[in-house]
Amino acid sequence: METGIRVFLLTQLGAAARRIGIAALLGLSVVNLSGCGLFGGEKEPPPLGAEAEEPSREAADQPVIEPQVERRRVRTPEIDNENFEAGGFVGILGIEDFGSSGVFGARLAYHINEDIFLEGSYGMAKAGTTSYERLGGGPRLLADEDREYRYYALNLGWNALPGEIFIGENRAYNSAFYVTLGVGGTDFAGDDRFTLNGGVGYRILINDWVAAHFDFRDYLFDIDILGEKKVAHNLEGSLGITMFF
């Protein structure tokens, strides 16, 4: 490569020299070319008597040819790590006493090993009306903004039953039936409520990095909005799509 550039430069040099008519420059370029190794430069042999004794002793210590091999530097490509999984879900959330509503949200998971994963999720829904409000024509129990249902959850998941599903003769998809358990908070009916949740899910990998999820979870929190304090069960069924990255 370097020789190529050098030859190119020298050609340029030659052209310039022709144009201004300096014949001596050509001679210079020939001297330069000899440096490229194209023309082996002749060197005068050293006087024989001067080094006659020295090399015989050094020859034993030094190899005849000094190897000038440069070690090949190989950049090993990084292996793409895909332990995170992120995506969204839509579903139906049954809010105890307040009917069923549509719910949607996002999830982010980190797979620690083939069995265990950590998951964070956030969901949004809007509660409907209680039967008391609907049938009795009674006063509204909650203002509109208090019917907004927001939750977050930090969960631990276990891929209990990894497997494959087969569609037809030639298609197999990896899947896992998993169990989740976690804690979180729910903002509903004017208060933040400490929320426990547990559920099961089914993950089907459409390809190496896209998965479809079917989830069923129960969110439990204390509520006393209807007079007595009780544990409310809020069941959620959802369908999600996630991507591994």
Place this chain on the structure above:
Amino acid sequence: MARDRPPFGFGALLQIMVLLCISLSARADNFFTRLFQDDPLRQAVVADPFLDMHTGPGVGYPVFHVVGRGESIEIIKRRTDWFLVRTARGEEGWVGREQMLATLDTAGDPVSIRDPSREDYAARHWEGGAFIGRFDTGSEIALFMGYGLTDHLTAELTLANVFGSASNNFAATIGMNHTFAPEWWVSPYFGLGTGVIKINPKSTIISTEDRTDQLGYYSLGARGYVGRRFLLRAEYRGNVIFTSRNDNEELHEWKLGFAFFF
């Protein structure tokens, strides 16, 4: 031969500049293609008698193909301890970490698969995770993020959500931890910090104003290295809330956490 005109004509100079520009732009082009192009895949050669290829990234997935010694494979990606590889004939499957470690790279050395170790733990800077615990009589969920300034000192930011019987609180604190013996598997630490706490009294009890107070805390805790990039933490905090009333509130806080470093 002394002459006023340089031996290089202007035309030649221009051509050299063009050449220089082309070589520079070629380099820049190379940079951009490297940036947007997918990296080449890592190659490996099977050194064990055989390499099992599973249909999925788990020990339970069946082995559907076996790669013999001397055959080369490409490593496409990794998920947890499993590697998706492609054989020369185009078959793709998942190989476990143990078997992957027994393959050789193109230079004939064992394939290097680096996982975070205790040395990385000692040299860590960032640490993040979640706590669950008790804050006074309420339940608490907290997220935290820390940055190691030295081996012993860590600056830490914590966001906590407390669900009490009379109020819900949201606290944001910033503090400094001193770890006594960072090289131990389980190392105790001591911390001091300050922050704000927003107290929302429960609406069903009484309709009162939310209030935000400043708080200070001291903490005692321990950090234990679990393996890879994971650690466990346990912490006690004594919180003093500087209220606008005559006396300050003192609240105890106990929590357990799971964290990872990077």
